[in-house]
Amino acid sequence: MTPDDLIAIIRASAGEPEGGALDGENMDVAFDDLGYDSIQLLEIAAHIERKIDIALSDNIVAETRTIRELLLVIDAAVAGRPAR
Amino acid sequence: VTKSVVVTGLGIVAPNGLGVDRYWTATQSGRNSIRRVSRFDPSSYPVQLAGEITDFVPAAHLPSRLLPQTDRMTQLALVATDWAFADSGVEPGLVPTFDMGVVTASASGGFEFGQHQLENLWSRGPQEVSAYQSFAWFYAVNTGQISIRNGMRGPGGVLVTEQAGGLDALAQARRLVRRGTPLVVTGGVDSPLCPWAWVAQLTSRRMSPCDDPTAAYLPFDVNASGFVPGEGGAILIVERAEDARRRGAPQVYGEIAGYGATFDPGPGVRAEPGLRRAVEIALADAEITAMDVDAVFADGAGVGELDRIEAEAIATVFGPHRIPVTVPKTMTGRLYSGGAALDLATALLALRHGVVPPTINVTDQQPNYHIDLVIGRAREIPLHCVVVLARGHGGFNAAVVLRAAPHGPGNGRSVRT
Numbered sequence: 001m002t003p004d005d006l007i008a009i010i011r012a013s014a015g016e017p018e019g020g021a022l023d024g025e026n027m028d029v030a031f032d033d034l035g036y037d038s039i040q041l042l043e044i045a046a047h048i049e050r051k052i053d054i055a056l057s058d059n060i061v062a063e064t065r066t067i068r069e070l071l072l073v074i075d076a077a078v079a080g081r082p083a084r
Numbered sequence: 085v086t087k088s089v090v091v092t093g094l095g096i097v098a099p100n101g102l103g104v105d106r107y108w109t110a111t112q113s114g115r116n117s118i119r120r121v122s123r124f125d126p127s128s129y130p131v132q133l134a135g136e137i138t139d140f141v142p143a144a145h146l147p148s149r150l151l152p153q154t155d156r157m158t159q160l161a162l163v164a165t166d167w168a169f170a171d172s173g174v175e176p177g178l179v180p181t182f183d184m185g186v187v188t189a190s191a192s193g194g195f196e197f198g199q200h201q202l203e204n205l206w207s208r209g210p211q212e213v214s215a216y217q218s219f220a221w222f223y224a225v226n227t228g229q230i231s232i233r234n235g236m237r238g239p240g241g242v243l244v245t246e247q248a249g250g251l252d253a254l255a256q257a258r259r260l261v262r263r264g265t266p267l268v269v270t271g272g273v274d275s276p277l278c279p280w281a282w283v284a285q286l287t288s289r290r291m292s293p294c295d296d297p298t299a300a301y302l303p304f305d306v307n308a309s310g311f312v313p314g315e316g317g318a319i320l321i322v323e324r325a326e327d328a329r330r331r332g333a334p335q336v337y338g339e340i341a342g343y344g345a346t347f348d349p350g351p352g353v354r355a356e357p358g359l360r361r362a363v364e365i366a367l368a369d370a371e372i373t374a375m376d377v378d379a380v381f382a383d384g385a386g387v388g389e390l391d392r393i394e395a396e397a398i399a400t401v402f403g404p405h406r407i408p409v410t411v412p413k414t415m416t417g418r419l420y421s422g423g424a425a426l427d428l429a430t431a432l433l434a435l436r437h438g439v440v441p442p443t444i445n446v447t448d449q450q451p452n453y454h455i456d457l458v459i460g461r462a463r464e465i466p467l468h469c470v471v472v473l474a475r476g477h478g479g480f481n482a483a484v485v486l487r488a489a490p491h492g493p494g495n496g497r498s499v500r501t
Contacts, residue, residue: 015149035149042215043152050211 001052001074003027006067013047014040027068044070054078089258089340090489092333093172093321094429095164097273099135099314099416103167108433112462114442116415118297118312123277131291133300134277135314135417153216154229155194157275157315161226162233164273164319169234172321173334174267176234185238185265186231187256188319189249189272190223191420191476195281197221202280230269230319238265246476247383248345250317250424251484255343257322266327271428272421273317285313288477290387298445301418303384303411304391304453305446311386314413317422318429335489337432341469342370342485350479358481359383360397363471366483367401372469374402377485379440379465381431381472382455384411386418394473395453404454408463411443424474428484431470435488439464 007022016022018035026034031041041061049056054077057063064070094104099117101107110117117135126132142151142159150162169176176184198221204212219225224242231240239260243252250272257270276285285291292310294300301312328336344365346358367374380402383394398409412430413419419426434440440463449457472484 011148013152015147015151018147018149039215039218040149040153046211046215 001048001071001078003067003071006048006071006074009047009051010044010067013043028066030065048074052078087262088325089261089322090325090328091320091322091337091340091432092328092335093168093174094337094432095166095168095171095319096426096429097137097140097160097164097318098316098426099137102137102139104171104433108437111412111415111430111441112439114415114444114460114462116297116444118301118314118415118417120295120297121277124279126282129282129286130293131282131286132295133292133297133312135312135316135415135419136277137316150229150233153220155197155220155225155275157194157273158220158226158229160275160316161188161273161319162229164271164317165230165234165269168269168319168321171334174321176236179267181235181237183238183266184234184236185240185257185260185268186227186236187239187241187243187253187260187268187270188226188230189243189245189253189421189425190226191244191246191249191274192276192281192284193223194221194225195276195284196278199278199280226273234269236269238268245480245482246478247418247420247423248474248476248480248482249421250426250428251343251472251474251482252345253425254320254322254340254428254484255345258340258343261322261324266323268322269319270322271317271319272425273319274420274422275315276313276420277315290385290477292386301386301414302446303382303386303414303443304395304449304455304457306448306450308386308388308391312417314417314419315422316416316426317419318425320425320428338435338489339487340484341487342366342368342372343483344369345480345482348479348481357393358479359394359473359475360400362481362483363397363401363473366471366485370485370487372485377402377407377469377471378467379407379434379470380409381427381470382409382411383473383475384413384443385475390475391450391453395450395455399454405456407456408440408458408465409455410440410458412441414444414446424472424482427472427474428486431472431486435467435470435486438466440467
């Protein structure tokens with residue numbers, strides 16, 4: 001999954017972050033600081049699972065803090081490896 | 085020490101007007117907003133009319149982050165809250181977070197959001213159900229979202245007493261302010277206009293089957309045939325009169341002077357319905373008599389038996405034909421948890437402007453109802469004190485006494501000590 005694909009999913013399932021728009025600049029900003037809470041992350045994860053037909057761990061909310069970390073978890077799941 | 089609690093801000097989202105000014109202009113002139121339902125195809129249902137808000141664009145008012153996780157009723161409530169704060173001159177970000185509370189009324193929750201999730205579940209499977217369904221349908225969701233958006237960590241709550249809820253929530257807001265929370269956001273906003281909500285409402289058997297928008301909802305009329313539902317409501321900012329004066333509030337709409345609530349006797353119990361007693365409790369709470377009241381904003385069920393009970397209660401307490409009685413919700417339909425909240429806002433605007441808005445469409449008032457119904461046209465009279473009545477399906481009765489700020493609109497001075 002490309003960063004742009006993931007950003008499009010986040011935008012559709014949880015909207016733009018607090019006080020700005022999603023772009024490459026937000027990749028390492030904590031979800032919390034972007035204004036996304038745990039339920040929004042669950043919704044984002046569900047959209048990802050449906051979009052590319054993978055299974056993500058229920059711990060994803062606790063395990064990933066940024067968009068970049070989420071991308072790594074997705075890549076690992078796609079490759080069939082346990083996430084990190 | 086004053087115990088006077090006042091309303092200093094209003095936010096209105098109604099089928100006949102978004103915002104205080106547009107709503108009041110429409111309401112004074114008796115503009116009907118009841119029409120055939122457009123949000124879904126109502127042709128297969130026995131009831132096809134509603135008061136719909138047709139000019140609300142959520143994305144124009146709310147951040148995109150909130151849109152996927154909110155039912156329409158919550159979107160309307162959040163915007164009404166923004167407007168109420170702006171009207172009151174309070175910037176919530178500048179108030180200590182524990183000094184602000186929220187109490188809203190709710191009737192059935194976020195039906196439309198829930199319906200979409202049921203559709204997803206049924207047609208596409210459980211993995212397609214939104215995580216937001218966990219709260220977006222919930223009775224307390226408007227209270228929660230208002231408190232989160234505005235950083236309010238004082239007391240929060242929700243009152244679920246069907247169409248009486250707006251009055252019960254206002255009374256709870258007054259209690260919280262008296263106990264020490266400086267500012268409380270209250271009111272109610274509902275939006276039950278989707279097929280699932282529709283079939284749930286049909287079970288009450290109190291909706292009008294009439295398909296003429298000018299003849300379907302006729303409270304106190306010989307041709308009363310039930311009510312028409314609608315969406316919207318109002319949000320009110322409540323604080324101590326003293327605090328409003330100290331901070332130089334732009335206006336004090338009026339004082340919450342009295343409140344009473346009762347339950348009807350249970351099914352099969354032969355006893356008087358509770359509405360009259362609710363009014364008398366509210367008058368006693370306000371330390372006034374019926375002679376001090378200048379107008380009544382009636383519940384206006386539009387159901388013969390319920391209209392009779394209300395007309396009798398009003399005539400008994402206030403005297404036959406003695407003061408004007410009106411049902412402005414004949415223009416919007418009954419808004420469930422938003423109905424009594426909007427009536428409160430309307431009554432406060434009436435106090436402010438000295439105008440009793442009309443009851444529209446009613447032409448043949450039932451002759452044995454001895455009330456002076458304000459039919460067709462608004463009536464300009466000095467208003468110092470008005471009573472708002474509301475009833476909720478299941479036996480809820482509530483009455484609120486509102487008193488004008490003594491020095492008129494725009495005053496920042498003491499209301500009552």
